[in-house]
Amino acid sequence: xxxxxxxxxxxxxxxxxxxxxxxxxxxxxxxxxxxxxxxxxxxxxxxxxxxxxxxxxxxxxxxxxxxxxxxxxxxxxxxxxxxxxxxxxxxxxxxxxxxxxxxxxxxxxxxxxxxxxxxxxxxxxxxxxxxxxxxxxxxxxxxxxxxxxxxxxxxxxxxxxxxxxxxxxxxxxxxxxxxxxxxxxxxxxxxxxxxxxxxxxxxxxxxxxxxxxxxxxxxxxxxx
Ligand code: DX5
Ligand code: ZN
Numbered sequence: 070x071x072x073x074x075x076x077x078x079x080x081x082x083x084x085x086x087x088x089x090x091x092x093x094x095x096x097x098x099x100x101x102x103x104x105x106x107x108x109x110x111x112x113x114x115x116x117x118x119x120x121x122x123x124x125x126x127x128x129x130x131x132x133x134x135x136x137x138x139x140x141x142x143x144x145x146x147x148x149x150x151x152x153x154x155x156x157x158x159x160x161x162x163x164x165x166x167x168x169x170x171x172x173x174x175x176x177x178x179x180x181x182x183x184x185x186x187x188x189x190x191x192x193x194x195x196x197x198x199x200x201x202x203x204x205x206x207x208x209x210x211x212x213x214x215x216x217x218x219x220x221x222x223x224x225x226x227x228x229x230x231x232x233x234x235x236x237x238x239x240x241x242x243x244x245x246x247x248x249x250x251x252x253x254x255x256x257x258x259x260x261x262x263x264x265x266x267x268x269x270x271x272x273x274x275x276x277x278x279x280x281x282x283x284x285x286x287x288x289x290x291x292x293x
Contacts, residue, residue, distance in 0.1 A: 073264050075255075075289035076102035076243070077282050078136050080269035081127065082118065083216045090130040092273065099282030103136040103157075105247070105267045107216075110141035113165050114214035121150045128155025136205075138186065138247065138267075140213045141165065145172055152179035160184030160207050160245075163195045173202050184245070188212060189221050193230055200238035205265070206231055210258070211248025216269040220249025225261050232262025252288055259289040 079101050084092040093104060106124060111117035127135060134157035139147065144161040151159060159176045163185050166172050176183040184205035185196050189212055196206060208231050211218040228246060235242055246258045247267035255266055268285060275281035 075259055075286050076265040077272075077285055078103035078105040078245070078265060078267045079272040079278075079282065080105040080107055080216065080247075080267050081123075082107045083269035083273040085273070089126065092278075093127060093131050093133075095278050096272070096282065097131060097133060099272075099279040100286070101133060101282050103134045103265070104131060105136045105138060105269075106156075107269075108137060108139050108141060108147070108151075109214065113142045113162065114140045116214045120147070121154045124151055124154035124156055134158065136160070136184075136245075136267075138184075138207070139165075145175060148172075148175055148179055148181075152176075152181050156181055158182035158184055158205060160186050160205060162186045162188065162213075164188055164191055169196070170199050170202065173199060177204075184243075186213075186247075187227075189224060189227075193227065193234055197234065200234055200240050200242070203235075203240060203242040205243040205245055206235060207245045207247055208263070209248055210246050210250065210254075213248070217274075218249055220251070220254040225257050228258055228261035228263050250285070252284060255285050256288045256290075 079096045109116045109118040137156040159181045173183040182204035186207035210224045243265045245265035246263045250268045251271035
């Protein structure tokens with residue numbers, strides 16, 4: 070099991086955009102560790118979301134780190150703008166990153182944490198050669214594109230293998246999971262080795278989003 074504290078990253082994809090700053094304030098009061106921002110281009114994934122303007126807006130209303138998940142083709146086109154807008158980390162999909170090593174180092178050059186994401190069907194081996202270069206490894210636990218999907222249970226074994234791969238590379242990268250993370254799925258991910266948990270629907274559709282963040286962290290056996 071992971072020794073560190075579980076980090077909760079609410080995904081604003083499921084927030085009420087008419088009251089975005091209130092939603093982020095609720096995440097802060099609940100003890101969120103990061104704010105997860107899902108950028109989708111309608112090409113890498115079928116859905117279309119937001120870009121620089123929203124990152125800038127969120128940056129203005131919180132001091133929490135902004136964990137930006139790029140579900141886009143040619144992600145490098147956005148690195149400079151997103152870094153300037155206030156992203157703390159940029160996570161790119163290996164399926165859309167043929168020059169992954171160069172792209173990760175460009176993200177670092179811009180002062181951001183460099184992350185690589187894997188779709189459920191993408192083998193872990195695709196990041197094996199850069200495991201020691203990562204600041205974050207994101208194992209998707211749904212097929213990306215939408216909030217509110219069901220957790221894919223077979224990803225637990227992949228999380229376990231991802232943790233072992235990072236340890237073998239002596240990497241201190243965060244191991245993040247994203248998709249269908251809720252009260253009934255988070256503990257098994259934590260036990261498998263994940264330490265950073267994206268939660269959209271589970272937080273923002275909760276009766277009380279503020280206390281839900283602590284509820285989720287509490288399922289990892291860590292007091293809030
Ligand atoms: C899905 C996104 C997720 C999404 C998760 O493609 O990457 O970050 O917001 O939503 P939930 O937690 O509702 O599955
Ligand atoms: Zn995401």
